[in-house]
Amino acid sequence: MHSVTIAVVKFPGTNSEKDVIRALQAIPDAEPQIVLSREDPALLLDADGVIIPGGLSYGDYVRANAVAMIDDMRDVIREIADSGKPMMGIGNGFQILSEFKILPGSLKPNKTGRFVSKWVYLRVCENPTMFTEGLEGKIVRIPVAHLEGRYQIGKKGLEKLNSSHEVVMKYCDVDGEMTSDANPNGSIENIAAVVNEKENVLGLMPHPERAVRGEVGSNDGLLILENFVRAAEER
Structure with a gap:
C-alpha cells in the first residue's frame, strides 16, 4: 500500500483540523496535510481523499457557513x-457540504437553542458504504459538539433519502433504540449522517477524530477514518 494523501481543508475560523491530522497520523500509510481554503485548489485535486473538519467557519455567523x-x-x-x-465533512464541514448542495438537507440550530457537547450512541444503517464497511447494523459511540446540528429535509427529500439508502447513521440509545431522548439536537428521524447519491461524500455531525483511543471513551471513530483512508487508497 502506497502513502495515501488526505487533504484536510482549513477555512477561516475552523479549529478542528489538528484533531483530524492527529487521528489520521495513527493510521498506517495515511499522509494528512492541511490545505488552507485560499491556497491553490490543485492541492485538493491532487489528494487521494478530502476531509472538511469541524469548528466555527467564518465565526459561525447566524447560519453556519453562510459566508463560506x-x-x-x-x-x-x-x-x-x-x-x-x-470526501468527508465533519460537523461544520457537513454544514459546508449542505450549503454547497453537495449533500441533501440542511443543518439548523439545535432544538434546545443551546450548544451541545457530549458523547452519543449511533446506529450504523445496514446499507453498505465505503465509510462504514464492517460496521453495518452496529452501535458506535462518538462525541458531538455543535450549536447548529439539527438535520432537516423536506418530505419529498426525506422519502428519497430513505428510498436511496443515503442515511448512514442515526442517533440512538445504548440499546440501539432511536428515541427522542437519544437525539441531541432534534434532527428529523434522528439522522446523524448522510451520503450523496454517488455515496462518495459523507456528512456527519459526530466527530470521529475525537473517538480514536479507547482510553478517552471510544475508538469507534478510528474505524470510520480507517475505512475512509482505505477507500481513498483503492480508488
Missing part, C-alpha cells in the same frame, strides 16, 4: 464530489 459560500474553493469541492473521490 463565497469562498473560491467551493467549485473545486463540487468537482471532487462529482469525480467520485472520497
